[in-house]
Amino acid sequence: MKPLVIDSLSKRYGERVALDSLSFTVPPGEIFGFVGSNGAGKTTTMRILVGVLSADSGQVRWGDAPVAGQDVARFGYMPEERGLYPKMTVAKQLVYLGRLHGLPATAAQAAMERWTDRLHISDHRDQTVDSLSLGNQQRVQLAAALVHDPDVLILDEPFSGLDPLAVDDMSAVLKDKAAQGTPVLFSSHQLDLVERLCDRVGIVRSGKLTACGSLEELRGKGEAARLFLQVDGSPADWPTRTPAVASFEEEDGGVRVELASGCDENDVLRAAMQHGRVRQMVWRRPTLPQIFRDLIEPMEDEVAA
Amino acid sequence: MTSPADLRRGSWKGVLLVYRREIDARMTSKGYFISLLVMVIAVVGVVLGLDQLNSPKTYTVAVCGAPESAFGPAPDSIRVRPCTDLKTARAQTDGAEVDAAVAVHDGRVSVLVRADSEQQAQDAALAMGRFWAAAASYEQQHVNTARLNESIAQAGPHLVTVGHSTYDKNQLGAAISLVIVLFMQIIAQGSLVAQGVVEEKSTRIVEVLLSTLTPIRLMIGKVAGIGTAAIVQIFVLLGSLAGARAAMSGRTEGLPGTAALLSGVVWFLLSFALFAGLFAAAGSLVSRPEDLQSVLMPVMVIALAPVGVAVAAAGSLSASWVSVIQYVPPFSGLLMPLQASVEGVSVAQQLAAAAVMLLATAACMWLAARVYRNSILKIGTAVSWRQALAA
Secondary structure (H helix, E strand, O other): OOOEEEEEEEEEEOOEEEEEEEEEEEOOOOEEEEEEOOOOOHHHHHHHHOOOOOOOEEEEEEOOEEOOHHHHOOEEEEOOOOOOOOOOEHHHHHHHHHHHOOOOHHHHHHHHHHHHHHOOOHHHOOOEHHHOOHHHHHHHHHHHHHOOOOOEEEEEOOOOOOOHHHHHHHHHHHHHHHHOOOOEEEEOOOHHHHHHHOOEEEEEEOOEEEEEEOHHHHHHHOOOOEEEEEEEOOOOOHHHHOOOEEEEEEEOOEEEEEEOOOOOHHHHHHHHHOOOEEEEEEEEOOOHHHHHHHHHHHHHHHHHO | OOOHHHOOOOOHHHHHHHHHHHHHHHHOOHHHHHHHHHHHHHHHHHHHHHHHHHOOOOEEEEEEOOOHHHHOOOOOOEEEEEOOOHHHHHHHHHOOOOOEEEEEEOOEEEEEEOOOOOHHHHHHHHHHHHHHHHHHHHHHOOOOHHHHHHHHHHHOOOOOOOOOOOOOHHHHHHHHHHHHHHHHHHHHHHHHHHHHHHHHHHOOHHHHHHOOOOHHHHHHHHHHHHHHHHHHHHHHHHHHHHHHHHHOOOOOOOOOOHHHHHHHHHHHHHHHHHHHHHHHHHHHHOOOHHHHHHHHHHHHHHHHHHHHHHHHHHOOOOOHHHHHHOOOOOOHHHHHHHHHHOOOOOHHHHHHHHHHHHHHHHHHHHHHHHHHHHHOOOOOOOOOHHHHHHO
16 A cells, blocks of 8 residues: 655635645555645645646655556545435446446446445445435445545545434444555544544645644644643632633633643642632643644634734 | 646546446436337328328219210229219219219210319319210211321320429428438437536536546547437437338338438438537536526527528528538538438538538537536536636
8 A cells, every 4th residue: 555645736726726835645544634624725635636626736646656547546535515326226326436446347246235235225225316315325425435445535524414323334434444554535624523533634724734743743733731620619710819820711610721830730739629629620632623723713813914 | 747637537448438327327217218209109190191191082983874984084093983873873972972973864964073072073073074075076076086186196285394403392391301300309419418417517426427537538428328329219210210101102202212311310420429519518517407508508509500501591502602501510410411312412522521520520529628627617606608718
């Protein structure tokens, strides 16, 4: 298995810059989460990766060589705008797409059977797509991206509109593919899922990669861990006059405090005990949504200013 | 700089797969068979109608009081049958057993008709009566009838055809109706191409397809598939036309001849190829089927223009402006088969016009591919022709 290398991709739509020298790499076996606001350039990047769009400049490499026509057939792609032939049966549709990706007829048939079993839609093989529930249509769409057993997976918002069971199935499939050594790139606005599934995350804004790395690395760039306390019987603003607290904010019925320099947990605990009964004291690390907000919002404020 | 879209993705196998899917999708749909059935019924209906119109009617005239030969040779449409006397003749005519009767009695002849007897039958009966009366009078006047007949035959009349017209109107009329029907097929099938494209765009599957093959290949596979389904439909129609004609044992003089049919089909294929790409390009401009009509309008106008020109040219196929415009696409698609139906052009002339048409088709396909590529992924409001060409 080879890495997918995105090297300095740029793309303009008229005056608007969609991608500005965007670069990152998805190594074999890694699940890479691609996050950003709407219009940040995620879909454009993915469309360039599968050859639906061409870049103005830059290069996409699979391993050491630029991606060529026959390579793209080995990519699995799920577009953000879901698309299937409504009047075609599930089986015919998947066999057709498998064959378009280069599978021989018998292999396409076998792959269709395998993936419909795996995604629990084998009972619907002979039904037309428009007769299926929305959830099952999504499963067919995922099967369409996987039917040719791709060597690279590129999924644009694969979790949007999925029910919790389908989210579990989809997550399991992504993990399996990564475990087999496939580079998996997916975009999502569901940051909790990205946090749970991804080995690394890239945050894109206005066509530029503003941050890229593992969750740990991103946490180093955003705000530090904070101490969370719940103190019964205390006024909400009890940390105001506490020297051990540099700043605080209310959260989940308690407070999240930033320690003053030179102070530690014991200093805060002693102060808290004077205000009431300390029911909970725990270090809380910033979640991906918090990191995302910390990284994106200040920049958008700058732009607004 | 290299990006995947610049590379020629997939092989021609992809085109074949798209082509087969289109044929499968068209030819297994109920709509396809229903429209085919309706057209076959219409064609057979027209052939039967023409047969009915062209078939000669026969009338029966009863004769009595003299042998049948005494009333002269009867026209083909008249069957002569003997009867016993005037009374019987009157009864048979009145009872509509015969259409008219000619009865000789007391040295004179009476022609019996009903008020509703067909004019042809009345005229024939009167002519038979006059023949007997003339023969009887000549005999009374002792005229040598053999010499009289010889003298009349020498004096005439003789039929003389003047002018240079080489075709008959029936033939040309049939050819015009055939090519107009074929052009209507181009518009109908072209609309199907556009609908197929917009269906892929509105259901968004086009993005998945374009990750496996280039826009131009997708378009070619699609156009060829829908075109094949159209051609199968047309061959079934022509087959039913030929079958019905054979069954009517050649009494349908109003129908086009085999050479005209063949030329019509070849020129239909060329014209379809010319327009199909433009219809596909039009389909790629919009994202919803209901927006299709507005973008199809310019293509429809171009596709219908030859019909107007052909109707204008039909009056004078040998006019000098026709001899020029018959080589210009898309007019050649209609004028050439018309000329062929009246043997107004040679095969070499048709080949020359076909070469010009193929060049125009290549130009249209290039244009269509450009529009298609620039607009197929633009979802939302309709893309204008100008924007799609400029992008």
